[in-house]
Amino acid sequence: xxxxxxxxxxxxxxxxxxxxxxxxxxxxxxxxxxxxxxxxxxxxxxxxxxxxxxxxxxxxxxxxxxxxxxxxxxxxxxxxxxxxxxxxxxxxxxxxxxxxxxxxxxxxxxxxxxxxxxxxxxxxxxxxxxxxxxxxxxxxxxxxxxxxxxxxxxxxxxxxxxxxxxxxxxxxxxxxxxxxxxxxxxxxxxxxxxxxxxxxxxxxxxxxxxxxxxxxxxxxxxxxxxxxxxxxxxxxxxxxxxxxxxxxxxxxxxxxxxxxxxxxxxxxxxxxxxxxxxxxxxxxxxxxxxxxx
Amino acid sequence: xxxxxxxxxxxxxxxxxxxxxxxxxxxxxxxxxxxxxxxxxxxxxxxxxxxxxxxxxxxxxxxxxxxxxxxxxxxxxxxxxxxxxxxxxxxxxxxxxxxxxxxxxxxxxxxxxxxxxxxxxxxxxxxxxxxxxxxxxxxxxxxxxxxxxxxxxxxxxxxxxxxxxxxxxxxxxxxxxxxxxxxxxxxxxxxxxxxxxxxxxxxxxxxxxxxxxxxxxxxxxxxxxxxxxxxxxxxxxxxxxxxxxxxxxxxxxxxxxxxxxxxxxxxxxxxxxxxxxxxxxxxxxxxxxxxxx
Ligand SMILES: Nc1nc2c(ncn2[C@@H]2O[C@H](COP(=O)(O)OP(=O)(O)O)[C@@H](O)[C@H]2O)c(=O)[nH]1
Ligand SMILES: Nc1nc2c(ncn2[C@@H]2O[C@H](COP(=O)(O)OP(=O)(O)O)[C@@H](O)[C@H]2O)c(=O)[nH]1
Ligand SMILES: [Mn+2]
Ligand SMILES: [Mn+2]
Numbered sequence: 001x002x003x004x005x006x007x008x009x010x011x012x013x014x015x016x017x018x019x020x021x022x023x024x025x026x027x028x029x030x031x032x033x034x035x036x037x038x039x040x041x042x043x044x045x046x047x048x049x050x051x052x053x054x055x056x057x058x059x060x061x062x063x064x065x066x067x068x069x070x071x072x073x074x075x076x077x078x079x080x081x082x083x084x085x086x087x088x089x090x091x092x093x094x095x096x097x098x099x100x101x102x103x104x105x106x107x108x109x110x111x112x113x114x115x116x117x118x119x120x121x122x123x124x125x126x127x128x129x130x131x132x133x134x135x136x137x138x139x140x141x142x143x144x145x146x147x148x149x150x151x152x153x154x155x156x157x158x159x160x161x162x163x164x165x166x167x168x169x170x171x172x173x174x175x176x177x178x179x180x181x182x183x184x185x186x187x188x189x190x191x192x193x194x195x196x197x198x199x200x201x202x203x204x205x206x207x208x209x210x211x212x213x214x215x216x217x218x219x220x221x222x223x224x225x226x227x228x229x230x231x232x233x234x235x236x237x238x239x240x241x242x243x244x245x246x247x248x249x250x251x252x253x254x255x256x257x258x259x260x261x262x263x264x265x266x267x268x269x270x271x272x273x274x275x276x277x278x279x280x281x282x283x284x285x286x287x288x289x290x291x292x293x
Numbered sequence: 294x295x296x297x298x299x300x301x302x303x304x305x306x307x308x309x310x311x312x313x314x315x316x317x318x319x320x321x322x323x324x325x326x327x328x329x330x331x332x333x334x335x336x337x338x339x340x341x342x343x344x345x346x347x348x349x350x351x352x353x354x355x356x357x358x359x360x361x362x363x364x365x366x367x368x369x370x371x372x373x374x375x376x377x378x379x380x381x382x383x384x385x386x387x388x389x390x391x392x393x394x395x396x397x398x399x400x401x402x403x404x405x406x407x408x409x410x411x412x413x414x415x416x417x418x419x420x421x422x423x424x425x426x427x428x429x430x431x432x433x434x435x436x437x438x439x440x441x442x443x444x445x446x447x448x449x450x451x452x453x454x455x456x457x458x459x460x461x462x463x464x465x466x467x468x469x470x471x472x473x474x475x476x477x478x479x480x481x482x483x484x485x486x487x488x489x490x491x492x493x494x495x496x497x498x499x500x501x502x503x504x505x506x507x508x509x510x511x512x513x514x515x516x517x518x519x520x521x522x523x524x525x526x527x528x529x530x531x532x533x534x535x536x537x538x539x540x541x542x543x544x545x546x547x548x549x550x551x552x553x554x555x556x557x558x559x560x561x562x563x564x565x566x567x568x569x570x571x572x573x574x575x576x577x578x579x580x581x582x583x584x585x586x
Contacts, residue, residue: 086422120545125422129379129414252413254545258568275551 006132006245008156010149011040015132016081017149018246021139022049022118026062027291029142035070035078039149045131047084049122059139060085084126088118099293105208112265116257119239119265127249134249136242136266143167143289144241151286152243155231158278159248159270162286163218164240179219180290182207183238183267184282190214195262204262206236221284234280239266241288251276299425299538301449303442304333308425309374310442311539314432315342315411319355320584322435328363328371332442338424340377342415352432353378377419381411392586398501405558409550412532412558420542427542429535429559436460436582437534444579445536448524451571452541452563455579456511457533472512473583475500476531476560477575479509488555497555499529514577527573532559534581544569 005013017039021030034046048063050056063085071079102111119136127134135149141164145151152160164181183206191204191213198204205211221232244253253276256268263271270280298306310332314323327339341356343349356378364372395404412429420427428442434457438444445453457474476499484506488497498504514525537546546569549561556564563573 084422117544121422121543124417124420124543124545125424127417129377129418131418250414250417251410252417252547252550254547257545 004130004132004246006153006247008154010132010153011043013132014043015153016130017044017133017135018126018128018131019044019046019135019137020049020119020122020126021046021137022115022122023059023063023139024051024053024055025139026059027140027142028066029291030137030139031063031066033142033144033146036146037149038146041078041080044080045082045084045126046080047086047122047126049086049088049118051118052087052089056087060087086122086125088121105205105210108205109203109264113257116255116265116268119255120257123249123254127246131246134244134246136239136244138240138290140291141240141288142291148241148288149243151228152283155229155281155283157231157243157281158245159237159242159273159280160283161218161234161237161242161280162283162288163222164238164290165287166290166292168292177287177289179217179222181238181240182217182219183236184218184234185213185236186216186218186233187235188214188216198262201259202262203259203264206267218282218284221282223285226285228283228286230283230285232282232284234282235270235274236263236267237270237280237282239269240290242266245278248273248276248278251278253278297423297425297539299446299540301447303425303446304336306425307336308446309423310337310426310428311419311421311424312337312339312428312430313342313412313415313419314339314430315408315415316352316356316432317344317346317348318432319352320433320435321359322584323430323432324356324359326435326437326439329439330442331439334371334373337373338375338377338419339373340379340415340419342379342381342411344411345380345382349380353380379415379418381414398498398503401498402496402557406550409548409558409561412548413550416542416547420539424539427537427539429532429537431533431583433584434533434581435584441534441581442536444521445576448522448574448576450524450536450574451538452530452566452573453536453576454511454527454530454573455534455576455581456515457531457583458580459583459585461585470580470582472510472515474531474533475510475512476529477511477527478506478529479511479526480528481507481509483507491555494552495555496552496557499560511575511577514575516578519578521576521579523576523578525575525577527575528563528567529556529560530563530573530575532562533583535559538571541566541569541571544571546571 165177166180167177170176253273260268458470459473460470463469546566553561554564
């Protein structure tokens with residue numbers, strides 16, 4: 001609309017980017033990486049959705065402090081076009097938020113439904129008619145390259161997602177890395193059949209031994225010496241780092257908090273986008289890193 | 294979020310209203326009724342989505358002229374908080390837009406999918422974190438009472454819809470009126486069964502003899518001496534005039550351009566809102582009027 005483009009040359013076309021982050025905890029590395037983004041900061045708007053909880057209050061304070069530094073006293077070229085903080089009224093569904101508790105299968109539906117509502121609220125209230133791209137970026141993504149936006153946009157895809165890994169120390173005390181996000185996948189007949197046998201409100205989840213979907217996970221498509229630009233088509237996507245043409249969202253693609261073809265949140269988003277005629281692409285050899293608690 | 298309310302006393306609570314109109318043709322009566330709204334204009338934002346067609350250009354010019362009059366030279370109290378005009382890139386799916394052509398059954402799916410995208414674009418780019426209510430109002434609704442917003446909001450419902458009628462001259466040359474919008478209904482077992490037998494991409498349509506749904510239509514629930522405040526629960530809603538708590542949209546409720554439980558556009562919206570935990574209410578004896586071509 002209104003002659004807005006979202007192209008493979010976003011800097012040249014002066015395309016505006018909206019970076020959206022649902023944020024429960026603040027990570028300094030996340031902020032430092034935002035500052036280091038080589039995409040012109042005057043074309044970037046940041047927006048955050050933070051729960052109205054004690055943890056959220058503390059995250060807000062930490063974020064505010066960094067914002068003041070960057071926008072008021074820091075170098076001009078580091079400053080972003082604008083920064084929006086929204087607070088979320090509804091309670092997070094789980095009291096405890098450690099990684100183990102978050103990932104328990106029986107907790108996933110309520111948790112991801114709440115995350116969907118947070119993402120939708122953030123999206124519906126910040127997207128503008130002249131936004132070209134939306135970059136979803138979780139606050140616990142602690143390693144991303146400075147050229148992230150240009151690298152992803154260069155593929156000129158409606159929806160594109162890098163591979164989200166996590167660093168850890170292996171049993172020989174050596175630094176190692178392992179896949180973190182299992183929501184980027186290619187569908188399987190088994191998963192389709194599982195879906196058909198389920199009740200209308202049941203959801204398919206990825207990465208749980210009890211529910212073998214035999215989907216092809218991007219997490220396991222890595223080729224150690226592979227081309228970081230290699231593309232694979234995807235049916236489900238994760239949202240830890242995810243670049244979307246704003247037009248896809250304006251068409252109506254959101255994060256279903258209810259089972260949509262037995263999928264919710266970011267996986268349901270990919271399915272909804274597909275119903276709207278858009279497709280998703282993954283970059284198995286382009287890595288970003290999730291914090292390790 | 295952010296302590297925004299949407300209550301039965303919106304004027305008292307200084308609640309902001311976003312009036313959204315997809316507009317292909319401009320009607321003076323529609324504009325005159327907006328000006329006559331008794332709701333404080335400084336709490337109202339108007340936003341329009343107009344196709345980039347020749348017809349759309351002419352509608353834009355007519356609208357602009359009225360806006361200038363109202364916002365620049367008219368009395369202060371008539372002025373709205375802000376007015377946004379957006380233009381829609383994609384082509385309208387039908388060249389001809391007369392009532393007969395628009396309502397042909399085989400044209401409905403493409404037409405209503407395009408209308409859904411227009412509504413979603415308008416919604417996603419104008420809703421803010423402090424909007425309390427969204428009033429959807431078609432540009433060809435030529436009779437609405439000045440207290441429309443207060444009357445509807447007083448019911449304190451998530452989604453509320455008046456009954457949309459049309460004036461005409463009957464065969465005795467007498468002024469008469471008839472129901473216009475058949476999208477506000479209570480579901481039936483027949484319609485549910487029809488849906489189950491359909492392909493996943495088929496849609497149920499209301500008001501067509503070929504497809505008897507036996508749904509209970511609000512259009513036929515009118516009681517001539519009935520209470521205008523009488524409420525009925527609804528499963529599908531029309532969008533000619535429709536008041537929605539902004540929270541419902543922020544949660545993710547949009548206008549599906551694809552078959553969603555075999556429903557699209559405003560009817561699909563009601564179903565999606567229900568999946569999000571919100572319900573819809575109709576006012577069979579509270580009438581607004583659609584233009585008669
Ligand atoms: N607004 C909001 N953000 C949340 C909530 N819970 C987590 N987050 C943030 O949403 C993102 C994803 O959540 P996280 O718990 O890391 O998910 P996981 O890594 O997929 O298990 C992170 O940026 C979190 O800080 C919540 O209840 N509300
Ligand atoms: N933006 C946009 N608005 C449209 C388009 N077609 C119709 N409209 C407007 O959308 C509303 C509903 O359309 P209309 O043709 O009146 O539908 P009907 O009365 O239900 O047959 C009216 O306000 C129209 O002016 C379109 O292609 N794009
Ligand atoms: Mn995380
Ligand atoms: Mn109409």
